Amino acid sequence: MAAQGIASKTHLSRVIIHDNISERRILELKEKHEEDLKKKTEIFHDSLKKRFLSNLQKKNSRWAREHDHFIRYLEMEHRNKKNVADLSAGQGPPKSHKKTVGPTPLQRRMR
Secondary structure (H helix, E strand, C coil): CCHHHHHHHHHHHHHHHHHHHHHHHHHHHHHHHHHHHHHHHHHHHHHHHHHHHHHHHHHHHHHHHHHHHHHHHHHHHHHHHHHHHHHHHCCCCCCCCCCCCCCCCCHHHHC
């Protein structure tokens, strides 16, 4: 029994060294895995950020186009309402530089 105790003590240092080497290697593998995962998440985050910014830019340009169309529509409606108000006030249609020769088609029908 005393011989077994001595023999086991002699292998103990080798087992400890071997365990330390194994643990160190496992730790290195875990660190490498964490670094790789960190790089992948950074790349993924950057791609999401780029996609978000490009979508935001597309939306802004689309909203600007729609806004321009809407403003033109409102201006046209404003001009139409103003022309209708002018006509109802008896001012008549806006005068053109063209001279009319003879009666207009509406005047011909009224005869």
